[in-house]
Amino acid sequence: MKPVCMVIGAGAGIGGNVGKRFAQEGYHAVLCRRSDQQGLDRLVKSIEDDGGTATGFLLNAIEPDSIEDCIAAVEADIGPIDTLVFNLGAQTGIVSLGDTTNKMFELGWRLATFSLFRAASAVFPYMQKRGKGTLLVTTATAAFRGNPGQHTHASAMGGRRMLCQTLNAEFASKGIHVAHILIDGMVDAPDTLGKIMGEERFQELRESRGLEHDGLVLPEKIAETYFHVSQQHRSTWTYEIDMRSFTDTAWWNHPILDF
Numbered sequence: 001m002k003p004v005c006m007v008i009g010a011g012a013g014i015g016g017n018v019g020k021r022f023a024q025e026g027y028h029a030v031l032c033r034r035s036d037q038q039g040l041d042r043l044v045k046s047i048e049d050d051g052g053t054a055t056g057f058l059l060n061a062i063e064p065d066s067i068e069d070c071i072a073a074v075e076a077d078i079g080p081i082d083t084l085v086f087n088l089g090a091q092t093g094i095v096s097l098g099d100t101t102n103k104m105f106e107l108g109w110r111l112a113t114f115s116l117f118r119a120a121s122a123v124f125p126y127m128q129k130r131g132k133g134t135l136l137v138t139t140a141t142a143a144f145r146g147n148p149g150q151h152t153h154a155s156a157m158g159g160r161r162m163l164c165q166t167l168n169a170e171f172a173s174k175g176i177h178v179a180h181i182l183i184d185g186m187v188d189a190p191d192t193l194g195k196i197m198g199e200e201r202f203q204e205l206r207e208s209r210g211l212e213h214d215g216l217v218l219p220e221k222i223a224e225t226y227f228h229v230s231q232q233h234r235s236t237w238t239y240e241i242d243m244r245s246f247t248d249t250a251w252w253n254h255p256i257l258d259f
Contacts, residue, residue: 003026068118068121068122086135135176141182
């Protein structure tokens with residue numbers, strides 16, 4: 001039985017590419033995304049065409065029991081979840097405090113922090129029983145620096161980071177490796193940045209900064225780091241790591257943006 005790499009938030013960017021990378025190494029990729037059955041089917045087929053195996057699920061993470069039921073089904077019907085990749089975004093846009101509604105603020109928390117708590121609560125008992133497992137958590141610059149208009153996103157991502165630290169404190173000694181992975185830059189991903197910017201502006205950005213310029217973070221290269229971290233010996237576990245393009249200034253030296 002193949003070990004499973006389960007990706008919650010498997011679009012055409014980071015999540016999908018991480019799933020593909022693990023499948024290339026003999027894992028069964030379980031790919032979960034909120035919508036777009038056709039896109040999910042294409043992603044599964046691309047892995048199968050490459051000689052790997054994969055299963056796709058539509059999963060709305062904010063629905064009660066959705067994450068818990070999906071993890072239980074994978075463990076029962078597909079195989080042991082060796083690596084869980086939590087890649088849900090929680091970007092609600094740049095919104096002033098006065099325009100940030102209670103519903104919007106709570107949605108960011110539910111996606112970024114509460115859903116991670118639920119995922120860990122559901123999968124860790126299985127991992128703890130086996131004495132091993134890995135949780136890889138994608139995060140954003142907002143987890144380290146709050147800019148104007150990011151009341152929802154920064155607080156939710158900051159909570160995600162602290163939750164990863166508490167999970168490490170409790171479960172590292174039990175064989176479960178939790179890595180908090182900061183993507184400090186714009187990712188060349190049509191499902192995220194492309195949707196935010198619109199197709200025309202996104203293509204202009206790719207032509208000016210991406211493609212052969214390597215100024216956008218490439219999802220397939222991010223996936224290499226995810227797989228590497230998942231294979232680390234416990235004497236050298238990485239608990240937090242950051243990635244950015246060589247053209248970008250690191251978050252701690254970057255001027256605050258005025259939107």
